[in-house]
Amino acid sequence: MSLEQQVMAEMKDAMKAKDEALLRGLRAIKAEIIKAKTEPGANGEVSTEGELKLLQKLVKQRKDSLEIFTQQNRADLAQKEQDEITVIERFLPKQLSAEELKAALEKIIAETGAASPADLGKVMGVASKQLAGKADGKAISATVKELLTK
Numbered sequence: 001m002s003l004e005q006q007v008m009a010e011m012k013d014a015m016k017a018k019d020e021a022l023l024r025g026l027r028a029i030k031a032e033i034i035k036a037k038t039e040p041g042a043n044g045e046v047s048t049e050g051e052l053k054l055l056q057k058l059v060k061q062r063k064d065s066l067e068i069f070t071q072q073n074r075a076d077l078a079q080k081e082q083d084e085i086t087v088i089e090r091f092l093p094k095q096l097s098a099e100e101l102k103a104a105l106e107k108i109i110a111e112t113g114a115a116s117p118a119d120l121g122k123v124m125g126v127a128s129k130q131l132a133g134k135a136d137g138k139a140i141s142a143t144v145k146e147l148l149t150k
Contacts (some may be wrong), residue, residue, distance in 0.1 A: 003051040025087025052133040096135045
């Protein structure tokens, strides 16, 4: 079942249950899928990889907004963003813990032969592909920098 079909099925249930937070998150996903399908060259389809990137982008946007709302003491808006993050993350693969991420990156560093911070780009290229959807780009980058500066 494609992401779009899953979202549509859950939207029906959310409407019946009158779950506004769930519905808001699902509508955001659906809107992004439609936008991605209508982009030039998409041919009305979104690949599984594209769906993953789309979901990650949505979560990142929500987290950025959540941070801003928290700084401005807007608990009402921050809660809405947090609710949407929870809904969107349900469709993402399980995220790696800090320890799992560190272990995976140590393996990638060993494979690429990286030894100094100058090799950051080489490691990030491989890590971004292998860990796509399993970890946030910021977390990957920070961990790689930490490991290469030891």
